[in-house]
Amino acid sequence: MKDRNFHVRDDKGSRSFAIVGYSVMTIITIICFIPFWLMLMASISDEMSILTQGFSLIPRKISFAAYKSIFGGFSQLLRSYGLTIFVTVVGSAISLLLTSMTGYVLMRQDFKARNKVSFFIYFTSLFSGGVIPIYILYVKYLNLKNSVWALILPCILSPWNIFLMRNYMKSIPYSLVDASTIDGANDWQIYYRVILPLCKAGLATVGLFVALTYWNDWYHASLYITKESLYPLQYLLHRMLSNAEYMRQAAASGALVEEMAAPSETLKMATAVVVTGPILLLYPFIQKYFVKGIMVGSVKG
Amino acid sequence: MGNRETSGIGKTLSRKSTFMKNKTLWLMLAPTIAYFILFCYLPMAGIWLAFTRFDFRLGFFKSPFVGMKNFEFLFKSGIMFRLLRNTVLYNLAFLIGGNLAQMICAVFLSDLKNKRFVKVSQNIIFLPYFISWVLVGLFSYALFNIDNGVINSVFRSLGLNTYNFYLKPNSWPPIITFFQIWKGLGYGSVIYLSVITGIEQDIYESARIDGATKWQQVRFITLPMIKPTFILLIMFNLGSILKGQFQLFYQIVGNNGVLFNATDIIDTYVYRSLMVNFDIGMGSAAGVFQSVFGCILVLSVNAIVKRINSDLALF
Secondary structure, three states, X not given: OOOHHHHHHHHXXXXXXXXXXXXXXXXXXXXXXXXXXXXXXXXXXXXXXXXXXXXXXXXOOEOOHHHHHHHOOOHHHHHHHHHHHHHHHHHHHHHHHHHHHHHHHHHOOOOOOHHHHHHHHHHHHHOOOOHHHHHHHHHHHOOOOOOOHHHHHHHOOOHXXXXXXXXXXXXXXXXXXXXXXXXXXXXXXXXXXHHHHHOHHHHHHHHHHHHHHHHHOOHHHHHHOOOHHHOOHHHHHHHHHHOOHHHHHHHHOOOOOOOOOXXXXXXXXXXXXXXXXXXXXXXXXXXXXXXXXXXXXXXXX | OOOOOOOHHHHHHHXXXXXHHOHHHHHXXXXXXXXXXXXXXXXXXXXXXXXXXXXXXXXXXXXXXXXXXXXXXXXXXXXHHHHHHHHHHHHHXXXXXXXXXXXXXXXXXXXXXXXXXXXXXXXXXXXXXXXXXXXXXXXXXXXXXXXXXXXXXXXXXXXXXXXXXXXXXXXXXXXXXXXXXXXXXXXXXXXXXXXXXXXXXXXXXXHHHOOOOHHHHHHHHHHHHHHHHHHHHHHXXXXXXXXXXXXXXHHHHOOOHHHHHHHOOHHHHHHXXXXXXXXXXXXXXXXXXXXXXXXXXXXXXXXXXXXXXXHHOOO
């Protein structure tokens, strides 16, 4: 069947294609990876070598001083860790409950208003009052300044997550809903006993998207939180990067007294590693849910 | 059910009975509807703030009304022009650069034979999507700061003069664009990859039999097949061209006034007028302009797409 000529030509094309492809992708991959590597290496570098010679890809002198001062009694980071875990868990749980209930109602074909409700939700992504009215609502009328709810409420529901969830639920055969109705199950039971157990991948995906949003959120803290005890991790890191004051506070709390020079650059990097650590550790296991989610989400609703 | 009911009473009755029938469903929906009313629809009334000189103590209802003054100031002072120019040009760069980079990645990743390489590469490219913008800011600082940044360290070791990026506005558009593309590369290439893997293998097979090289297959099959997705993504993102990437800009350049001419976008301006300058009226005016014209843009883009192919329209 295959004639030789054609084989040779095909080979030539694929060889140059492969050479270019591997080179381009190797470069892109390295560019994506280098900042992470730099952060990790800087965090275990000696402070003086960074101050005198700058950041480098291989530490000139290894030192764990930064990690020692992070875990040596400096409790703000631990407190922020606890707060961030709390916000992430509670926020994601509420979000999953509301998002899945909404997704379920919107996939019910006998729910006549579903298109109207969908548009009611969708419209909020087309038009918004903007940051300032929402800020005034939170601070002046709901009194949520320096409340943990100011960190949880803003990210609970998003149109994108709701439609993603609905798309997942739509892939469940609808005859199951009909059959359960005939069997006498009520709307709530169908949701709880039939749809949810069949929609675990959807719940995992949406849950992970929401959890990642909560974990990485510094923005709402910058708007609503001024009390240090309520700083979430990312905002703590942000303050640390933008604020030299942070170092003085840390020194005053006694954690860094034994160090000759306060390890400010390495401390920044080590904090960044500790703050991002959970994501990097979980990444290999959760990555596939995000890929799936992007594909299901890009299907038009 | 009384489908042919014509009398008004019959209609209300049947509407009421469908409501009763769906009572549980409406109850399940209630928290969501309440949420969107409270946090999305209610703040829409805040457009009013753009026409006032807002005073936090007087609150929403009692702040003095100033008509179009805020807008007048924004346009006459040239601030609005700068904000609009920056927002639109950055978004165009993000959009075109981002999509091209994503397509290149998807084309190669879908076709390289070493599956291990592809997997590792894909995983690493997706990694930046998962980190916070704070970390992006830290990375940019570690690369570009004058004292110990990587670039300046390299300059120093080569005996070159150091370059203070944080004082040179012109150096930031490429840097900011780079980080935006860098962070979104993995996400976007997943979309293109899923389109490419959906292409029938038979098409490639017959092209191969006709003697098409790999490059020709990419050029005449893959690229035309992902073109509709490309155009669609560009179109819809053109609709949101007034929406700025606040977190990207704020984390990379912060409140560095030296750079504003090249780095200030509508969103950073609004944030600053809220948190730094306390000039609520002015910030609201810029925000309202963005929301209203942004919405008009999305609606127009959608109308155009609908005319071309109604299946592809968003609503």
